Amino acid sequence: MNAPLTPTTLAELADAVRSVPRVLAIGAHTKPRLCAVAPEVTLISTLGLSGITEYQPDEFTFTALAGTSLREIASTLEARGQYLPFDPYLIEAGATLGGTLAAGLSGPGRFRFGGVRDFILGVRFVDGAGRLVRLGGKVVKNAAGFDIPKFFVGSLGRFGVFGELTFKVFPRPAATLTLRLPVTDANAATQILTAAAGARWEIDALDFLPTADAIALRLAGPAAALPLLATEILTRFPGEILSAASADALWADLRELRWTFADGPLLKLALTPSQLPALAATVRNHAGKLHVTAGGNAALVSLPAPIVSLGLPALTLRGPGPLWLDAPTSPAIVAAVKTALDPYNRFPSLAA
Amino acid sequence: MSSPVAPATDPVRFLRRLGEILPPARVLAGPAQLAAYESDGLTAFRTAPLAVAVPETQAEVIALVRLCQAEKIPFVARGSGTSLSGGSTPVAGGLVITLNRLNRILRVDPAQRVAVVEPGVINTAVTLAVASYGLHYAPDPSSQSICTIGGNVAFNSGGAHCLKYGMTSNHVLGLKAVLATGEVVEFGGASREQLGPDWCGLFVGNEGLFGIALEITLQLLPRAEVFHTVLAGYRTLEQAGDAVSAIIASGLLPGAIEIMDALALEAASAAVHAEYPPGCEAVLIVELEGPREVVASQRPQLDALIAASGPVEARPARDATERAAIWKGRKSAFSAVGRLSPDFIVQDGVVPRRRLGEALRRIAEMSRADGIRCANVFHAGDGNLHPLILYNGTEPGALERAEMLAGKILHMCVEMGGSITGEHGVGLEKRDYLAEMFNADELDCLHRLHHAFDPLGLANPGKMFPDGTAPALAQHGLHPLEKAGLISRE
Numbered sequence: 001m002n003a004p005l006t007p008t009t010l011a012e013l014a015d016a017v018r019s020v021p022r023v024l025a026i027g028a029h030t031k032p033r034l035c036a037v038a039p040e041v042t043l044i045s046t047l048g049l050s051g052i053t054e055y056q057p058d059e060f061t062f063t064a065l066a067g068t069s070l071r072e073i074a075s076t077l078e079a080r081g082q083y084l085p086f087d088p089y090l091i092e093a094g095a096t097l098g099g100t101l102a103a104g105l106s107g108p109g110r111f112r113f114g115g116v117r118d119f120i121l122g123v124r125f126v127d128g129a130g131r132l133v134r135l136g137g138k139v140v141k142n143a144a145g146f147d148i149p150k151f152f153v154g155s156l157g158r159f160g161v162f163g164e165l166t167f168k169v170f171p172r173p174a175a176t177l178t179l180r181l182p183v184t185d186a187n188a189a190t191q192i193l194t195a196a197a198g199a200r201w202e203i204d205a206l207d208f209l210p211t212a213d214a215i216a217l218r219l220a221g222p223a224a225a226l227p228l229l230a231t232e233i234l235t236r237f238p239g240e241i242l243s244a245a246s247a248d249a250l251w252a253d254l255r256e257l258r259w260t261f262a263d264g265p266l267l268k269l270a271l272t273p274s275q276l277p278a279l280a281a282t283v284r285n286h287a288g289k290l291h292v293t294a295g296g297n298a299a300l301v302s303l304p305a306p307i308v309s310l311g312l313p314a315l316t317l318r319g320p321g322p323l324w325l326d327a328p329t330s331p332a333i334v335a336a337v338k339t340a341l342d343p344y345n346r347f348p349s350l351a352a
Numbered sequence: 353m354s355s356p357v358a359p360a361t362d363p364v365r366f367l368r369r370l371g372e373i374l375p376p377a378r379v380l381a382g383p384a385q386l387a388a389y390e391s392d393g394l395t396a397f398r399t400a401p402l403a404v405a406v407p408e409t410q411a412e413v414i415a416l417v418r419l420c421q422a423e424k425i426p427f428v429a430r431g432s433g434t435s436l437s438g439g440s441t442p443v444a445g446g447l448v449i450t451l452n453r454l455n456r457i458l459r460v461d462p463a464q465r466v467a468v469v470e471p472g473v474i475n476t477a478v479t480l481a482v483a484s485y486g487l488h489y490a491p492d493p494s495s496q497s498i499c500t501i502g503g504n505v506a507f508n509s510g511g512a513h514c515l516k517y518g519m520t521s522n523h524v525l526g527l528k529a530v531l532a533t534g535e536v537v538e539f540g541g542a543s544r545e546q547l548g549p550d551w552c553g554l555f556v557g558n559e560g561l562f563g564i565a566l567e568i569t570l571q572l573l574p575r576a577e578v579f580h581t582v583l584a585g586y587r588t589l590e591q592a593g594d595a596v597s598a599i600i601a602s603g604l605l606p607g608a609i610e611i612m613d614a615l616a617l618e619a620a621s622a623a624v625h626a627e628y629p630p631g632c633e634a635v636l637i638v639e640l641e642g643p644r645e646v647v648a649s650q651r652p653q654l655d656a657l658i659a660a661s662g663p664v665e666a667r668p669a670r671d672a673t674e675r676a677a678i679w680k681g682r683k684s685a686f687s688a689v690g691r692l693s694p695d696f697i698v699q700d701g702v703v704p705r706r707r708l709g710e711a712l713r714r715i716a717e718m719s720r721a722d723g724i725r726c727a728n729v730f731h732a733g734d735g736n737l738h739p740l741i742l743y744n745g746t747e748p749g750a751l752e753r754a755e756m757l758a759g760k761i762l763h764m765c766v767e768m769g770g771s772i773t774g775e776h777g778v779g780l781e782k783r784d785y786l787a788e789m790f791n792a793d794e795l796d797c798l799h800r801l802h803h804a805f806d807p808l809g810l811a812n813p814g815k816m817f818p819d820g821t822a823p824a825l826a827q828h829g830l831h832p833l834e835k836a837g838l839i840s841r842e
Contacts, residue, residue, distance in 0.1 A: 058600050058706050059735075081603055104546065117550050118522045133794045139702045140515070141734040142771040143508045143557055144778055144789050145798050145816070147521060150553025154546060171603040194463045198486065200577040202642050225645035270545035272464050298545035315547050328548070331537045336804035337554075341797070350548060 008048040010065075010124065010132055010163045016044050017161055018130035023346050025161040027067055027096030031103050031317040033265075034156050037348045044161060046098050052076055053164060060140055060169050061121060066098030066162040073097060083172040085113040087205070092256050098162040103317065104154025105268065107255055108205035108218070108293045111197075113170065115294075116153045122166035123149040128159075128342030138166045158350050159341045173220035176204065177230055178247035181215040181239035183208075186280035189215055190296060192237055193273045197295040201229050205251075208276070208292035210259040210302075212284075214239075216250060254291060260302035261289070265319035269299045269312050282311050323352060363402055363445065366423045370405060370447070373415045380404040389430065389448050393495075394438035394781050396695065396751055401428070401442035408453045410470070410528075410566045416449055417564060418534040426810045429564045431472060431500030436686075436698045437779025439507055439559055443813055449564065451502050457481050458567065465572040466525060466542050471502025471565050478570060487572040490517040493775070494683040505565045508557030510775025512608040512682065515733035517573070519775060521556035526569030529555060531562060532806035542569055559777050560812030562805040576607070576641035580651045581675045584636045584663040585629030589613060589728075592634035593709040595661035596732045599638060600705065602657055604650060609733030610637040613712075615692065616685045616727040616740070623688030626681035629665040636663075636732070637678055685729045686740065693725070693742035695751070697758050700776040701765030705735040714764055715739055722757050736774035737765070763788060778816045787818055 004026065007013040017023055020042040026035045027046050035043065046067035054063040057080040064073060070084075070091045077083050087109025088100050101123075106115030113119075122136030136142060136149035152159065183189045189208040192215050196206055204220035217233065219226045230241055242250065253259060260266050271279060273296030283290045288303040301310060306321030314325040330350075338349070370379055380386060381403040390398040402425070407413045420427045426446035433440050442448050455472035462485035467478055475496040478489040492511035493499055499509070504520045505527070517523075526540035539551035546552075555562055586592040592611050599609065612620065612635050617628045628635055640647050640654055658666050669675035689696050703711040712728060715737070719726035727740040739761055743754035762772045766788045772778065778786055787795060799817065803809075 056704065056706065058597065059704050060600075104548075104550070106545070110544075113516075114518065114522055115545065117546075117553055118518055127797055131793045131797075133791075133797050135790070135794060135797065137702070137771045137789075139704055139735055139770050139774075141510065141519070141702050141731070141736050141774040143510070143519070143700075143773045143775050144771050144782075144786060145794075146801055147508070147553050147557050148797075148801070150521060150550045150556075153550045153553065155549040159549065171605055174603070198462065198465060198574055200486075200574060200643050202574075202576075202646065221642070221646045222649035225643065225649045228645040229643060268547065270541075270543040270547050272542050274464070294544055297543045313547055332533075332535055333531060333537055333805065337801065340800040340804040343800075 004043040004045040006045050006048045010049070013044070013049060013161060013163050014126045014130055014132040017126045017346065021346065022348070023161065024348055025066070025098065025157045027099030028069070028094040030090045030093045030095045031099060031105070033316040033318050033323060034103055037352065041348055046096060046162070049163065054138070057082060061138060061166060062169060063138060063164060063166040064097055065164050066096065068097050070095050070097060070100065077169055078172065081172050082169045084119065084167065085170045086110045086115045086119055089255055089257065097165055101152055101162060101165060102155060102157040106298070108207050108251065111206050111294050112202065112204045112220070117150050119168045120149045120153060120165065121168055123152055123162055124164040125152070125160040125162050128344055128346045132163060136166065140168050156350060158347045159338065173204070175223035175226055176218055176220045176247070177226040178242045178250065179217045179230055179233060179239050180242055181217060181237045182213060183215055186212070186277040189292070190273045190276045193276070193296040196233070196237070201233060205293070206295040207254065208290070208296070210289045210291045212280070212290065218251070257300070259289060259291065261304050263319060264303045265306050265321040266317045267301045267310065267314040267325065268317055269301065269310065269314045271297065271299055271312055273297070275312065278311060327351065361424050361445070366419070366425050367403060369419055369423065370403060373412060373419060374405055374407065378406040378408070380406065389433070389442060392430070392433040392438060392440040393436045394441065394779070396697070396745065397438045397441050397780055399442045399444050401448045402445050404448040404450060406450050406453060410454065413449060413451070413454065413564055413566060414530045414534070414536060416447070417530045417532070420447055420810055421532070421534045421808065424808060424810065426813050428812050429502065429506065429560050431503035432498045434495040434499045435503065435507060435777070435779060436700070437507070437773065437776045437781040439777050439779040439815055440503070441780050451500065451564070454566070461542065462487065464542055467570045467572055469501050469568055469570060471500060471505070471568065473501045475499050475501060475504060482572050483575070486575055488575045489523065489570055490573050491520045491523055494686055501568055501570070502565055505556050505568055506558060506560045507777035508775070510731070510736070512610055512731060514731065514775070515609060516605055516607050521553055523571045524552050524556050524568055525571050527552050527555055527565050528567040529563050529565045532808070532811035540569065544571060557777065559779060559816045561802055561816060563811055578641070578644045578647050579669070579675055580640040580647050580654065581669040581678055582638050582654065582658060582666055583669070583678050584658050584666040585632035586634045586636065586663055587632065589634040589712050590709050591662055592636045593712070593732070595636055595658060595663070596708070597706070598657050598661055599654065600733070602653065604640070604654060606638050606733065607641040608637065608639045609731070610682055611635065611730055611732045612682065612685060613728040615725065616689065616729045619688035619692050619727065620681045620685045622691050624680050624684050626677060632664055637682055682729070689727055689740045689742065692727070693744065695743050695745040697741040697754055698776070699737065699739040699741065699758055699761055700773045701737050701762055701770060702774040703735045703737065703765050703768045703770040705733070707768050708732060708735055711737060711764065711768065715761055718757060718760055722753065724754060724757050726757070731774070734774060735770065759785065780815055783816055783818050786816065
């Protein structure tokens with residue numbers, strides 16, 4: 001494999017794409033399976049494209065180069081009382097904004113206001129023809145042109161190389177409070193996830209923990225209101241309120257994926273709560289671990305060794321094994337859109 | 353799929369084959385029948401289609417699209433025809449496919465909080481169908497009591513609550529669609545998460561250029577337990593704008609922040625007998641929502657911010673009836689303006705929120721300079737303006753002058769770093785302005801994507817792109833065939 005190209009400006013990024021027949025962008029390599037491609041593909045590192053280029057707190061938007069670390073973004077937003085509500089993963093690990101968009105990875109906080117797709121507003125990217133283009137907008141609301149920025153969520157960098165991204169942000173809730181609700185098994189977990197998600201409490205995060213013995217339920221809002229809500233929730237589902245320190249540690253461990261096997265595959269799945277019990281059984285049969293988030297709509301599975309199927313489509317983020325398990329079939333339009341955005345087939349296919 | 357040796361368009365053969373798909377009662381081709389479909393919410397543009405098809409099933413819609421593909425006849429999908437950007441204006445010589453009879457709510461899953469609906473389902477019907485579970489469908493365009501989910505999907509409709517909840521695309525989890533090529537695809541599903549590129553996200557807002565949605569999986573949210581809705585009147589628009597800035601800076605995240613100006617207030621009060629504080633140049637509507645404990649805790653903060661912003665009067669809604677009255681006044685504003693003027697254009701530009709005051713001042717100056725009245729209703733929290741440009745279509749040149757003012761406003765929005773459309777879409781109305789937002793390479797990228805979905809350019813041609821292939825007529829008054837005495841309106 002060639003040494004990665006290291007552009008430091010958007011013009012250099014476009015030059016880099018044009019300079020080689022086959023390319024793929026990489027960020028901080030925190031989801032390495034997504035960029036483990038054939039050796040003839042030249043990698044372009046976006047780490048030289050770093051920095052917030054525009055931030056208007058009163059617009060609820062910021063624009064940053066694709067290689068900007070989530071750490072820098074989170075701390076810049078926090079200083080102005082704002083945050084990325086989709087609660088990205090791997091902040092301490094150094095993950096980049098561009099990699100987060102490409103992987104389509106949203107953390108537990110996505111339960112309340114939605115995932116990456118609900119906060120991406122605009123993207124400046126280099127298409128397969130090597131042209132630097134910007135689609136979407138820089139304001140919180142825009143309906144002009146096809147929504148290519150949203151299409152890029154989860155696109156694995158296979159349709160364009162991101163240069164600069166604009167996101168919507170929200171004011172950071174004044175306080176948070178986390179409850180730990182013990183459960184005996186995945187069926188009991190499913191019942192709580194479903195009941196709590198439809199309740200009046202405006203829950204911020206609702207997760208079935210990798211320890212498989214409890215639900216973590218996070219509230220976020222005005223400090224005075226949260227204990228009142230927590231009291232009511234605990235009368236319905238027995239459990240306890242975690243201390244601030246325990247809660248911070250719990251969410252940080254989930255965010256940084258500290259619960260996973262070091263060398264085995266880590267996979268992402270989309271599901272509905274009703275599919276959770278079967279998935280949990282499959283994972284247990286393979287001696288794996290499971291973190292279910294977004295009220296039972298997304299899961300991360302860590303396994304000691306590669307397997308063939310989890311019974312649902314799954315994407316390998318890191319570790320050995322194929323990129324996809326049970327990949328969904330591709331309608332003809334997928335190939336047509338790939339050709340439209342990547343006429344010279346510079347980027348690897350979604351399948352590999 | 354189209355045959356590679358398909359002969360040139362033959363309307364007679366097309367109509368005959370159309371008759372093989374639908375019974376005669378569901379093919380409208382007479383002049384009087386077609387008249388109702390000549391235009392949509394953008395009434396200044398009119399075109400008579402070749403025919404209107406009224407399918408009742410998904411299979412019929414698929415067959416119609418495949419027939420259009422085989423016969424190279426352009427088609428336009430249509431719901432309730434409320435598009436304000438001319439999105440469902442017919443194409444001359446083309447087929448209109450009305451989707452109102454595909455109005456079944458196929459599935460409601462209260463546990464997963466999703467509803468699967470057909471495209472002809474009315475927006476408010478979704479919330480009505482799920483209200484007993486304590487759920488609602490969040491996107492709330494002003495036309496929500498008549499507009500369809502299919503139209504909302506095609507144009508990524510917004511509404512008053514976008515600040516907190518986003519637009520239609522943020523609530524569409526899954527789609528089954530027939531693409532312009534006749535291919536039937538399914539994107540996404542019942543999960544709120546997805547793997548791979550966001551095809552649903554790409555499809556929503558395609559303005560009918562990719563194909564027709566047949567089944568839409570919508571995310572439902574628990575209905576907010578309580579609301580705190582405040583209507584505040586201000587002497588000046590600038591004061592109302594300053595109040596918005598103060599609210600945004602406070603860290604509160606209201607469900608909606610709306611402003612109406614004096615002319616819009618005059619119209620709304622006449623239409624729905626709403627009483628607004630007298631002598632006000634602007635009215636601000638702010639709504640907090642959530643669990644009662646949360647709203648109780650945030651309410652004093654909002655009330656204090658509003659009190660400090662110097663309103664003539666601030667009226668919190670005391671109950672659900674008063675809240676409904678506030679929203680009725682706001683949502684009726686567009687149609688209410690019809691009382692002030694025989695014709696009007698509804699604009700939809702977006703500016704950065706901090707430049708709202710400047711934008712409104714410049715709109716007022718342009719309006720004065722051109723001698724054209726302009727009412728303003730806008731989503732202040734999003735910077736999404738809705739100037740209503742009033743004109744009398746029977747005066748020669750009035751529409752053209754109104755359109756020129758509209759163009760100047762769009763130009764200003766782009767120059768300020770905003771957008772030509774926040775929630776109505778580009779459609780026919782703003783296609784000539786798309787190039788102000790995107791350069792040649794960017795437009796080419798959009799064109800290539802369009803071509804991938806619709807190589808023959810048959811699906812809603814002439815919308816979104818400035819070089820539209822379809823001659824949607826920018827005219828007022830009689831249709832050319834009417835002038836020629838070939839058709840008449842009965």
